[in-house]
Ligand SMILES: O=P(O)(O)OC[C@@]1(O)O[C@H](CO)[C@@H](O)[C@@H]1O
């Protein structure tokens with residue numbers, strides 16, 4: 281039976297590539313920086329321009345579809361995932377990297393129906409790596425199949441995480457406690473690309489065994505969550521329960537064995553859910 285969403289996925293790949301050209305052009309020019317939730321939570325006109333490019337392009341082909349876009353939510357749109365076909369968009373995942381021309385920036389486009397991600401596209405545009413996944417049909421990078429690492433020993437694992445943009449001392453302390461616990465398991469190393477989407481694609485590619493973070497948003501991880509699972513990986517909450525893409529917490533890994541060791545090391549804390557934050561519009 282023909283895949284009813286193949287044309288939508290093809291469109292996502294095409295518009296992600298076009299958005300990547302805009303981002304890479306902007307990397308060669310000036311990048312006016314603005315701030316959002318804190319002085320280190322950055323946004324640029326390129327983030328906003330790319331998100332509008334993607335949304336307008338999709339609306340022309342799929343006028344009844346819904347959207348969750350990082351910069352639209354920042355501007356006051358609700359962050360609500362209904363059963364309707366919904367595009368979950370991070371126009372630039374890794375904006376801080378983009379501002380500093382640190383070469384790991386991704387356009388992330390997830391597509392969900394009945395609250396389940398059906399395809400995911402992450403374009404790491406400086407690397408020119410197009411990561412894709414369709415539910416039940418595998419994960420790929422530039423058309424090559426992806427498979428998570430087969431390493432089951434955490435002591436021989438590489439783990440990815442990020443420090444996030446919260447500079448509250450208590451939150452930073454918890455982040456560092458987790459980092460210390462994990463380093464001392466021990467693990468071979470800890471890395472961070474500066475983008476949740478790229479970190480998760482590194483899990484799917486077998487380059488790191490796991491990625492965890494508390495502070496992410498649904499648009500950071502929706503597309504990459506399917507890329508990880510279709511590459512044979514597992515997704516869960518940092519405390520070991522089912523993953524909840526609206527919870528602002530995620531643990532993506534190559535195996536349950538690795539996740540079980542990491543869950544014991546991570547110091548959990550909770551943040552307001554993405555779908556609990558009231559829209560800013562009056
Ligand atoms: O605001 P952005 O760039 O879309 O995303 C923020 C982000 O890059 O920052 C975190 C690193 O701390 C990542 O987990 C997340 O993807």
Ligand SMILES: [Mg+2]
Pocket residue numbers: 370372373374476499500
């Ligand atoms: Mg992001």
Ligand SMILES: [Mg+2]
Pocket residue numbers: 327350370371372373374375
């Ligand atoms: Mg972003």
